[in-house]
Amino acid sequence: MNVLDILGTALGFLYLWLEFRTSPWMWVVGSIMPAIYIVVLYQAGIYADCGMEVYYFLAGIYGLVIWLRGKTEQGEQVAIRPTPCRTYVWLALTFVVLFVAIAVFLREFTDSRVPYIDSFTTSLSVIAMWMLSRKYIEQWWVWLVVDAVSSGLYIYKGVYGRSLLYAVYTVMAIYGYYTWRRRMNAGSQT
Numbered sequence: 001m002n003v004l005d006i007l008g009t010a011l012g013f014l015y016l017w018l019e020f021r022t023s024p025w026m027w028v029v030g031s032i033m034p035a036i037y038i039v040v041l042y043q044a045g046i047y048a049d050c051g052m053e054v055y056y057f058l059a060g061i062y063g064l065v066i067w068l069r070g071k072t073e074q075g076e077q078v079a080i081r082p083t084p085c086r087t088y089v090w091l092a093l094t095f096v097v098l099f100v101a102i103a104v105f106l107r108e109f110t111d112s113r114v115p116y117i118d119s120f121t122t123s124l125s126v127i128a129m130w131m132l133s134r135k136y137i138e139q140w141w142v143w144l145v146v147d148a149v150s151s152g153l154y155i156y157k158g159v160y161g162r163s164l165l166y167a168v169y170t171v172m173a174i175y176g177y178y179t180w181r182r183r184m185n186a187g188s189q190t
Helices: 003-020 025-044 047-069 085-109 115-133 139-157 160-186
Strands: none
Touching (some): 003 160
16 A cells, blocks of 8 residues: 555545535545545556546535535525435436446556446446535435445455545445434534
8 A cells, every 4th residue: 555545545534524524625625635546546557536536626626616605506505405306317317428438438448457347436426426516415325336336446456545445435425324314304504
């Protein structure tokens, strides 16, 4: 395990703690951590996840702006809430398009030995991050799947610090869901 992997893992735990607290600071940490993991994941040959870190960096800035403003571009209040039913169709279509596009790219243009699993976790992460920016509570279940699958992928690719982080994320996604649900039901958003 290299120093960057350890530092990224430590920032990942800080990010998780801030996310539980629905602190806007999570977005700041969530913009620093990807810069570190771009290097780690590129060295491990996990290219889609490496590219995903660029998205995480940009999403961190976007999420911070949305959360600090308190409203989405459509003027909706950013509060912990259930995902609207009509949104699931859009999310599913987005996932399928991203999965196919990334998998084809990885298979045809890189030396990735894990194009489909890398595409799966990357595509689902895009969905989960967007849901998080909207404070949709079900984002925790999406992260649970991403985290469990990613943990195994990182073990396979020898990125052990990140594997440990994602194993903890897997368990903590359940805790996060119930924490957010309590806050949502109580009307408390911070």
